[in-house]
Amino acid sequence: MESKMEDKHKGYRGPALETLKRFSVEVWQEVKVFSQKGEFQGIILPRNETADDKHIVIKLENGYNVGIRADTINSIQVVGRKEARYKIPERDFPVDQNKPKVTLFGTGGTIASRLDYRTGAVIPAFTPSELYGAVPELADICNLRTEKLYAVFSENMGPEQWIGLARAVANEIRGGVEGIVIGHGTDTMHHTAAVLSFMVQNPPVPIIMVGSQRSSDRPSSDAALNLIHATTAALSDIAEVMVCMFGPTSDRYGLLHRGTRVRKMHSSSRSTFRTVGDIPVALVSRDGVTALRNDYKRRRKDREVILDAVFDDRVTILYYYPGMKPDILEAIVEKGYKGVVIAGTGLGHVNKPLYGAIKEAVMREVHLFMTVQTLWGYTQMYVYDTGRDLMELGVVPAGNMLPEVAFMKLGWVLAHTTKRDEVIKMMLTPIAHEITEREPPDGYLVLQGGLPEVEKFMKSHLI
């Protein structure tokens, strides 16, 4: 009963709610509002729960929403009712026996969506019929099955979800699917991609992570094209865990990045994902996948896959800054953390005042690995005394493993063993290129705007 009352005045509180009650009106009613500022006609909308309690929102006939201050309203007259039907148009996804099967797992991100009034959030389209209604091109590529595993923003993904996802992916592979696509929020897509690379090893088919960087409720969203690219990539010959997102900001092609070498590099741009310290595996367009390198694992006919889905969450990243005091590291150790990935300066350094805390941590069997906050380049701890000192104290350099990747790997490793030599061996033995032997000359390219040659490139290419 109570919930029904709430529904009538969805989202309204305080003076605004009082006003609705006083004039016996409810949401979705079409009304004429007479306020001190004049007359307004429209449909009373539910209120966003995070908005204030002083205004009533109505949708005018022209489609605009306006808020009217509740305490200036003299009267409200009901003239009709129109309730919104939230529905993504559904069209039966056409099944074609000649087309390969792809499974799309959902964890959060949106491809096509509609709005939820109360929260202002977008609700994703997800069933094959909904997706087909929004992105009909998918039917030209594959037979799609979808399974919603989670519905969380990517910052809310954690060990439980990673393990659940890894198991679901392995099961699906064993069941015979020809490619896997994972819809994921972009913020932590590279974390999940890294951990999946360790939890699901040697898959016979591509495992493609995809999302959208510009929300799918906008006509210019990258969501639809990313999904088209991802399903295309899922049927390619490259049987690895990869992230598939826009290459340039233009609607031109996507890039397939190795799950352990990829990083989100811009908070909002479509071209946010970059392979760091290497080149991407391939380029993908509507026309297909073009490999950019030859050292990838090929698709296999067998259904064998190594599932190793464990994670110890007593790990953290310590992002070093000049002037850092040892108490931070002491607190981490005190709280029971078993592994710390340090993102050090330059080739892998921290200041001298930390030495004592480091020594203490190692003594208490906390595993310390060094990565570089420059992201590009290797740790090299012999060059300066500091590096040698740190190694002496027990900090282990982690090559060119990205800090987030080292974090994910350490959590995974510590769920297998806590013995120092075994931990070090597992950490430093690459499983999926998380440490590479060499950084090619084109592995580090951050073009600098303003330079004549770069400006020339900008003008002559669709960026």
Next chain:
Amino acid sequence: MHNFDDLDFYQSLGFRCGLEVHRQIATEKKLFCQCPVKEYSDHFDAEILRHMRPTLSELGEYDPCALMEFKTKKQIIYRLNRETVCTYEMDDAPPFALNREALEKALVIALMLNLNLVDELHVARKQYLDGSIPTGFQRTLILGVNGYIIVGGRRIGIRQLGLEEDACRQVSDIGHKRTFMTDRLSIPLIEIVTEAEARTPNEAGAIANEIRKLCHLSGLVRTGAGRVRQDVNVSIKGGARAEIKGVPSIRQIPKLAHYEAIRQKALLELKEAAQRRGLDEKAFDAEPFLVTEQVMKMQHPVLSKECARGGVGYALRFPKCAGLFVFPVGPNRHFSDEVADRVRVIACLDRMPNMAHTDEVTMRGGVIEEIRRMIGAGDEDLVVVPAGPKDDVQTAIEEVKTRMKEMLAGVPRETRRALPTGETEFERLLPGPQRMYPDTDLPPVVLKEDDFAKARKRKPEDLQTVVERLKALGLSDQQIDNLILKDRLQLFQEALEVVKLRATILAHLVGDYMDFLERKFPENRVTKDLLEKIFGREEASSMTQKEASALIENAVAGHGV
């Protein structure tokens, strides 16, 4: 030329006309980012490519106009100038806070339009899939509704005032590729929407003029070429609203409104003609016949070449429709043009003529007769032949059928583009309220009593009052218009306090003669101080216009007084 004041004639048609006036507000920066507002420039540093896809409105509906644009499969290129564009305009970053300067200025204009002001502003997204905005929607908010202005003694309703970001400038639109410059994008713009209360085309012009004066009087708008555009909405009884978009000059409005009324009248007559022939929707479900070989033989300047280049041609038979394609819908246009427009815009077959048909006199006896026989069409039937690239022709076939069917409805709901003749051509299907949805990137903006008070303080005198006062000084309507529209009212009023000249002579100097002086001596300005220096003494009170003009020219030329 028709008399655009002929009230009886337009009332007999049931003529209704309203306006949407778009005008840039004079601000330093853009509406949702910190990019500066600068002069337009065609220089660009980079280009990006985007496509648009329709999204659902919050009521769970697709907008018909959005679906139409999706069918065009346009590649959209945006040209970026690093001086005037940041990642926000590229839709690679969310909006920053709403520009307060723009909001405060727009509020003043809202007060001048006597609108009921909104307390809490909600940013909405208005879908535009034509590509004119890289996000695919325009961020827009309503400041007030239900206002009015007085035009020629009549009260004309103002439906709403919106504050929105301006769109891109289109550079070209050829085939499936449309190119835009982005420097105009996101400049703060007000949209003033009037009720459809103009009873004649000339009244529509007068309303536009009045709004123009009011904007100038506010002193808060940007002036000059490309800073203002009008949309003209016209309907007649039994017809439907057609929106003529982006009319740059007020002078064009009466003629455009008139011809649109005439076009709607013709379309209603065409509907009756179709009904008399007993046509129903089924009559337009034409089966397409492949006639590529025949089209190649046709020696048609466009179609034959298209087919020779690997395109296809199809023939559509519409029974009992002979003659309907040459039904006139304007002094220079026929119904066939209405159909060809749709094919041009939606199927992107933009090399004209994009179809051949049996109503064309020049076609008679040629290959089209062979096609007619081939598909079993008789003399009373109409045969239409679109040709071009295969995918586009598929779209074209559907569009021809759709537009033929709409004949039975009379006047389709469209936005139209002005032609130099005063006629119009199809631009898009008219979008509806389905295209509006809330912007989830920005919270609502609450206006406080302070904000309203500040706006009331800045609001200038009523236009009506100003005009009455100037009239009382003996100024003509023309002189008054000049002072207001050239933004010289303030100079006139300040000078009037300190010169001894007759007001009408001062009005001539400031409102008229100054143009000549500015052209001749672009270095030197006419200022209040200069006017006072020359005309501040008592003897100025008996000066003639000629004497005064000579004196000021001398002074501006630098020859002293």
